[in-house]
Amino acid sequence: MSPGAHVDEQKLIAALSRGEADAFATLVDRHSPAMIRVALAYVPSRAAAEEVVQETWIAVMGGIDRFEGRSSLKTWIFRILANVAMRSGARERRSMPFSALAAAEDTGEPTVDPDRFLPADHERFPGHWVLAPARWPTPEEGLLAGEARAAIAAAIAGLPEAQRTVIALRDIEGWSAEEVCEALEITAGNQRILLHRARSRVRTAIERHYGAVEAYDYDAVMTEPMGDTEEQ
Amino acid sequence: MDDVACTDVVEVMTDYLEGALPAAEARRVEGHLETCPGCTEYLEQMRTIAGSLGGLADESIPVEMRDRLIAAFRDVRKSEL
Numbered sequence: 229m230s231p232g233a234h235v236d237e238q239k240l241i242a243a244l245s246r247g248e249a250d251a252f253a254t255l256v257d258r259h260s261p262a263m264i265r266v267a268l269a270y271v272p273s274r275a276a277a278e279e280v281v282q283e284t285w286i287a288v289m290g291g292i293d294r295f296e297g298r299s300s301l302k303t304w305i306f307r308i309l310a311n312v313a314m315r316s317g318a319r320e321r322r323s324m325p326f327s328a329l330a331a332a333e334d335t336g337e338p339t340v341d342p343d344r345f346l347p348a349d350h351e352r353f354p355g356h357w358v359l360a361p362a363r364w365p366t367p368e369e370g371l372l373a374g375e376a377r378a379a380i381a382a383a384i385a386g387l388p389e390a391q392r393t394v395i396a397l398r399d400i401e402g403w404s405a406e407e408v409c410e411a412l413e414i415t416a417g418n419q420r421i422l423l424h425r426a427r428s429r430v431r432t433a434i435e436r437h438y439g440a441v442e443a444y445d446y447d448a449v450m451t452e453p454m455g456d457t458e459e460q
Numbered sequence: 461m462d463d464v465a466c467t468d469v470v471e472v473m474t475d476y477l478e479g480a481l482p483a484a485e486a487r488r489v490e491g492h493l494e495t496c497p498g499c500t501e502y503l504e505q506m507r508t509i510a511g512s513l514g515g516l517a518d519e520s521i522p523v524e525m526r527d528r529l530i531a532a533f534r535d536v537r538k539s540e541l
Binding site: 247249252253256257260261264265278281282285286289290338339340342345348354355356357360361362363364366370371372380381384395398399400401402405416420423424427428430431434435442444 | 465466467468470471473474475478480496497498499501502505506508509510511512513514515516517518519520521522525526529530532533534536537538
């Protein structure tokens, strides 16, 4: 958390304990979107996720006087959320800690189709691109300003829960890696694996949308070697 | 071309972007990127994704639920006074 955010949080906590409803509204507006995303990792429907968020806010309301500031307020809220969501998940479908969900999703498969590369036993260029990524025709205003937006949203919606949650918190909500690890109680390494798999799937979806692949011409490379060898 | 396989480089790209690779491995990746346009483009695309999705943020709880919660907060606090 940045120093500015910390001061901001101290003020918010003070206002909450004075019973200022505006402060509570600020908190609800700030965190509810990310809370829905996290809740959706545990429960099967949007409606159920909204219920979990509501129940969490009621618990926060009742417990704010007992908040001791040993973690950030945000972390504290998301810990409550995880507990509420797990209880709710147990009723509806499953009750798995996020870390277990993440482990179940980790297939260890390559994130890029192996057919895109030369085989590992290729005599000159083992494991090098055959069909390499080509430049995307991204509009100046960014990826989401273009027609790829729908493909990106669909790709994220189709991700396994743990991956979807991590990419949503990191890249949509703008959380730091540390905040994600704390709120979801996963290790830094797990966070990166989930993020990598999620971003890779989104990358593939955008690439398919644009048809942006480029065949490597290894004959040209073979006759005209590039890189370190020619410089020596 | 170097002896680093693109299949390995693509799998450590997020670790690289997050600054989580050991220095020696980061240098190997950087050395590879200098000679590999495919992996360079791949890295650029992963970086673009990391920095571009903020505009998808739009999901919150329904307005009625929000208003009920804030009203409940007011009531709880009032009853404590």
